[in-house]
Amino acid sequence: MSSAVLTARRNQNLYRQPAKLQLGPTSATFVVVALIGVLALLYLHQITKTGTLGYRVTDLTAARNQAMAAKQELSVEAARLQSIQATRNSAVAGKMVPTSQVSYAK
Amino acid sequence: VAKATDVIIQRRRLGYFKLIVIGLGLVLLGRLGYLQVVMHSQYEAQAADEHTRKYQIPARRGELYTNDNGTLTPLVLNQTLKVLYADPRHVGDKAAVASKLAAVTGASAADYQRRLETGIEYAVLDRRLSTAVAAKVKALKLKGVGLTDVDYRSYPEGQLAAQVIGFVNADGAGQYGVEGYLNSQLAGTPGQLAAKTDTHGIPIATANNVVKPPVDGTSYVLTIDKNIQSMAEQKLAEQIAKVKAKSGSIVIMDPSNGEVKAMANYPSFDPNNYGKVADYNVFVNQVVTGQFEPGSGIKAFTIAAGLDQGKIRPETTYDDAGSVKVGDRVINNAQGDKAGKNKSMTVVMRDSLNTGVVFVLKMLGGNPDKINSTGKKTLHSYFTKHFGFGTRTGIEQSGEAAGFIPGPSTNDVTYANITFGQGMSATMIQVVAAMATIANGGTLYQPRVIAGTVSDEGIIKPAGSKVLADHILSDRTVSEVNQMLQVVVQRGSGYSAGQMNPGYKIAGKTGTAQIPRPDGQGYIEGRNIGSFVGFAPADNPKFVIMVRINEPGVPGFAETTTVPVFGDVCRWLFKYYGIPPSS
Numbered sequence: 001m002s003s004a005v006l007t008a009r010r011n012q013n014l015y016r017q018p019a020k021l022q023l024g025p026t027s028a029t030f031v032v033v034a035l036i037g038v039l040a041l042l043y044l045h046q047i048t049k050t051g052t053l054g055y056r057v058t059d060l061t062a063a064r065n066q067a068m069a070a071k072q073e074l075s076v077e078a079a080r081l082q083s084i085q086a087t088r089n090s091a092v093a094g095k096m097v098p099t100s101q102v103s104y105a106k
Numbered sequence: 107v108a109k110a111t112d113v114i115i116q117r118r119r120l121g122y123f124k125l126i127v128i129g130l131g132l133v134l135l136g137r138l139g140y141l142q143v144v145m146h147s148q149y150e151a152q153a154a155d156e157h158t159r160k161y162q163i164p165a166r167r168g169e170l171y172t173n174d175n176g177t178l179t180p181l182v183l184n185q186t187l188k189v190l191y192a193d194p195r196h197v198g199d200k201a202a203v204a205s206k207l208a209a210v211t212g213a214s215a216a217d218y219q220r221r222l223e224t225g226i227e228y229a230v231l232d233r234r235l236s237t238a239v240a241a242k243v244k245a246l247k248l249k250g251v252g253l254t255d256v257d258y259r260s261y262p263e264g265q266l267a268a269q270v271i272g273f274v275n276a277d278g279a280g281q282y283g284v285e286g287y288l289n290s291q292l293a294g295t296p297g298q299l300a301a302k303t304d305t306h307g308i309p310i311a312t313a314n315n316v317v318k319p320p321v322d323g324t325s326y327v328l329t330i331d332k333n334i335q336s337m338a339e340q341k342l343a344e345q346i347a348k349v350k351a352k353s354g355s356i357v358i359m360d361p362s363n364g365e366v367k368a369m370a371n372y373p374s375f376d377p378n379n380y381g382k383v384a385d386y387n388v389f390v391n392q393v394v395t396g397q398f399e400p401g402s403g404i405k406a407f408t409i410a411a412g413l414d415q416g417k418i419r420p421e422t423t424y425d426d427a428g429s430v431k432v433g434d435r436v437i438n439n440a441q442g443d444k445a446g447k448n449k450s451m452t453v454v455m456r457d458s459l460n461t462g463v464v465f466v467l468k469m470l471g472g473n474p475d476k477i478n479s480t481g482k483k484t485l486h487s488y489f490t491k492h493f494g495f496g497t498r499t500g501i502e503q504s505g506e507a508a509g510f511i512p513g514p515s516t517n518d519v520t521y522a523n524i525t526f527g528q529g530m531s532a533t534m535i536q537v538v539a540a541m542a543t544i545a546n547g548g549t550l551y552q553p554r555v556i557a558g559t560v561s562d563e564g565i566i567k568p569a570g571s572k573v574l575a576d577h578i579l580s581d582r583t584v585s586e587v588n589q590m591l592q593v594v595v596q597r598g599s600g601y602s603a604g605q606m607n608p609g610y611k612i613a614g615k616t617g618t619a620q621i622p623r624p625d626g627q628g629y630i631e632g633r634n635i636g637s638f639v640g641f642a643p644a645d646n647p648k649f650v651i652m653v654r655i656n657e658p659g660v661p662g663f664a665e666t667t668t669v670p671v672f673g674d675v676c677r678w679l680f681k682y683y684g685i686p687p688s689s
Binding site: 051065066068069070072073075076079080082083084085088099102104 | 185186236237255260262266304333681687
């Protein structure tokens, strides 16, 4: 490398002016449209997700109602089996004998 | 020049075009403004109507329980069951469909077929189908046949305390008993849901949905003891069959707080199948609704008034001629009572002498020979203000009657009749509440069937007792009437009740009342209402009982119709409560 070149490099200004990024009107329009598109997609995604969750909630509510109906049926059946009439007609009651004379300790 | 002219023309055309564009833009803007600003609310409402629906969220109806030694036992529960329906227009082979359905439900195929053939658009084929049966019906995949959810009330104890509980009709309204009286509290308040829906009308869960949650109805625990209730119903039915009576009622109350432990009527019904009842009178709780002339049981209160006023003592005597003339009428004692001199008030109570209580009325007026307005006013005051006759007790039962006590200005004959329970009307619950005042030392409690409310967690909030009137009788009067009523059981018309319970002190009074003719002209010959009201143990009362048997088919008075069942119930209750005999 010649000494002249080295001298020139030695004397060059190392500070570089940052390049100015400028968008033209077409690019700006494109970016805005792209941003709007992304936002629209996000909105649609959220709406669809909410709708899907709504159906899931509806399904779960239906399942809950079904479970509650089954619970009600079982509660009623349990109460019926423990009713006075059922107890009186039970095999255990059939083996019982009525009380006769009761003695009380003084 | 030509070129310049072309330029001018072009510019002019461009100007026109601009004006047209601007004009169209303005029209468009105007239209948009009109639609979005002026018509905003109208279109918004229209859109909301199309995409939003309002639903009523039903409130859960409160349930009823009894407290069985600390354990809540359900008397009334809610249950969602299915209704089986069909659109007969879309059902092809009706006989085949009816047969298939009957095979699954166990009902009559002929009945289903009849309904399918007579129905037009909507025929209800069956009700109260369980989830399991409904699933089997669904699996048949029958065209034109459907199932829908319906909320029902289930009464697992069947007929037990049917008239006390009442039922809920097809419109969801409580009828009779507690269901009728506390309908609004039991029903609760329905909520609302305004939700956006999909194309099928199914609500979509969004943050914009407006939800007003329902307020569920209150659940209650009753004072009824189901063991006592069952026993009372059984013994009442047995006695009615034995004496060939038409109907009857029984009530058992705790005199220390007014809690009704049992309240039963015969005949009764099953609230699960109330639609099958032909005679609506069966729904009525006669203990609180049936007002009747109570007869001689009232003598206890007439004598109590005389004692409390200091006008008579238990040993006060009068000469019994067997009859007494009041105005232009002659009032007789019951058949078989012999006339005699120097009969005491205790004997009047024991032998249920009409002439004796007419004598008390005269004494209340200060003149042993004549009924006067002072006597009538005093008796009226005791009956209405002290014992609560003529006013509803306020018990939580639908259709309670007030009864009727004629005012003091009524003629002497009527007032003479009132002293022995005729010419007036009262309900059984009034008589029991009044008798409880003698049992508990002079406090008139409001009879009640509601012990408290129950939370969803099963925690009971007690309702507490309510005193209607306190110290209505002096301690001495209470003690004297108690002793006199014990004599009735020891040696009077209540004798058999005492014999059935040796060693126990029982107090009570029989009453046999005639039945007034519907036209108001006298009484129906050969028909009567027998009653017995009393309490035990008389030295420390735990329960007051009143039994009423209507129109028995066997000869005799209340001592043959009601006293045996009273004694039997006492015997059972002594064992149930573990009450030892006093001697």
